[in-house]
Amino acid sequence: MIKKLRRKLIIAAMASLLVVLFVIMTAVSVLNYQKLVGDADSTLHLLAANGGFFPKTDRDGPRPEPFLMEHPPMSPEMPYETRYFFVILDGAGAVESVNTGKIAAVDSTTAIQYAQQVWQRGNSQGFLEDYRFLVHPSGEGNMVLFLDCSRSLDSFRSLLLICIGVSAAGALLVLLLLLVLSGRMVQPFLENYEKQKRFITDAGHELKTPLTIIQADTEILELDWGENEWLRDIQTQTKRLSDLTHDLILLARMEEQQALQQQVEFPLSDVVEETAVPFQAVAQTREKTLEVHIQPMLSMVGDENALRKLVSILLDNGVKYAPAGSVIACTLEKRRNVLCLSVSNPVAEGAELQTGQLFDRFYRGDPSRSTRTEGYGLGLSIAAAIVNAHRGKLTADKDEGQTLRITACFPA
Numbered sequence: 001m002i003k004k005l006r007r008k009l010i011i012a013a014m015a016s017l018l019v020v021l022f023v024i025m026t027a028v029s030v031l032n033y034q035k036l037v038g039d040a041d042s043t044l045h046l047l048a049a050n051g052g053f054f055p056k057t058d059r060d061g062p063r064p065e066p067f068l069m070e071h072p073p074m075s076p077e078m079p080y081e082t083r084y085f086f087v088i089l090d091g092a093g094a095v096e097s098v099n100t101g102k103i104a105a106v107d108s109t110t111a112i113q114y115a116q117q118v119w120q121r122g123n124s125q126g127f128l129e130d131y132r133f134l135v136h137p138s139g140e141g142n143m144v145l146f147l148d149c150s151r152s153l154d155s156f157r158s159l160l161l162i163c164i165g166v167s168a169a170g171a172l173l174v175l176l177l178l179l180v181l182s183g184r185m186v187q188p189f190l191e192n193y194e195k196q197k198r199f200i201t202d203a204g205h206e207l208k209t210p211l212t213i214i215q216a217d218t219e220i221l222e223l224d225w226g227e228n229e230w231l232r233d234i235q236t237q238t239k240r241l242s243d244l245t246h247d248l249i250l251l252a253r254m255e256e257q258q259a260l261q262q263q264v265e266f267p268l269s270d271v272v273e274e275t276a277v278p279f280q281a282v283a284q285t286r287e288k289t290l291e292v293h294i295q296p297m298l299s300m301v302g303d304e305n306a307l308r309k310l311v312s313i314l315l316d317n318g319v320k321y322a323p324a325g326s327v328i329a330c331t332l333e334k335r336r337n338v339l340c341l342s343v344s345n346p347v348a349e350g351a352e353l354q355t356g357q358l359f360d361r362f363y364r365g366d367p368s369r370s371t372r373t374e375g376y377g378l379g380l381s382i383a384a385a386i387v388n389a390h391r392g393k394l395t396a397d398k399d400e401g402q403t404l405r406i407t408a409c410f411p412a
Helices: 002-049 065-070 108-121 150-185 187-225 229-255 268-285 304-321 379-389
Strands: 084-089 095-099 125-128 131-138 141-148 264-267 289-294 299-302 327-335 338-346 393-398 403-411
Touching: 002 084, 002 131, 002 141, 002 150, 084 108, 095 108, 108 125, 108 131, 108 141, 150 187, 187 229, 229 379, 264 268, 264 304, 268 289, 268 299, 268 304, 268 327, 268 338, 289 304, 299 304, 304 327, 304 338, 304 379, 304 403, 379 393, 379 403
Parallel strands: 289 327
Antiparallel strands: 084 095, 084 141, 125 131, 131 141, 264 299, 327 338, 338 403, 393 403
16 A cells, blocks of 8 residues: 555656646747747848848948838848848749849759749748748739748757756656655655554454453353343344454455465365355345356466455445345456456445445445445455455446446456
């Protein structure tokens, strides 16, 4: 249980960290990309507004008054740092002119090919390889401007890779720290859990002696005074308390994996069949039917007595809580490398079972599981402890037909 708690703690912490890192990296990447695209589009619109060229700077003379009103201040180095080219197309898409004077990596033929690809796409702006393009009306045709964004895109990709690498290294470091520190974090829970189990075991042993004395005294009184209602009540309640004490001790030991005897290979098919025979008679007396379907010659390595207890608990649960006239099915089969024991039974109409809580101690969610029904809600908890001690898995599910199926699977 503590190992599961520690594992869940590590998984929850790592999942939270990964989600936060993903959100941060996504936000940084999106903002960086939007900034890149925004700067490129601003430059393209500036070029388009000036016929494919940068406007004059203060060094070249005073700027035109409309330019000062419509555009933000421009860096004096921008015209010399920016690599771009443009192609002018007529209304039919034919090339009228090409200008590649501001870029060395693209010749006129390549520029025309790029422009024709953009014309075929029909988009007004976007990316073509590492070039940001803009289609701007020019006279009776269109000017297709291309801005070289390879440096900005390389920086964007490098930043993204660095973020991924740093995040992965940070997540790995946090994982290592969690593996080291999680043991200390769950240590108080471990100590409380161990104290709780020790208290249950010690209290159970302490209760056994007075319960045995009470039982013996009532038997002596019965011999002296004969049977009467009060003595029968004392004997009944003493037996119930003894059974509860026994179940609590068994559950505590099973969770400590101390109740398992020497694990040997035994015929599981025979064990299930032998254990099911008495329950068929019990089911018949309660106007129910128990059907047993067992695949022969199946064996497993484990504690035979514990497995008999498991089968008894599952069958008793099915027979006890199934409505009269219903059919309880017990099945044992091998599925690939797994041995599966399942018991299914209809539940009472209107019952609202929480399958996720069936294996909790003292859970009695079914309305039929009232005080009139024997038991304390510990049986399935013991069954779960037995299955876990054998490295198996116990599950419960309920279909739309109000049939509860409890399945225990063990490695073959």
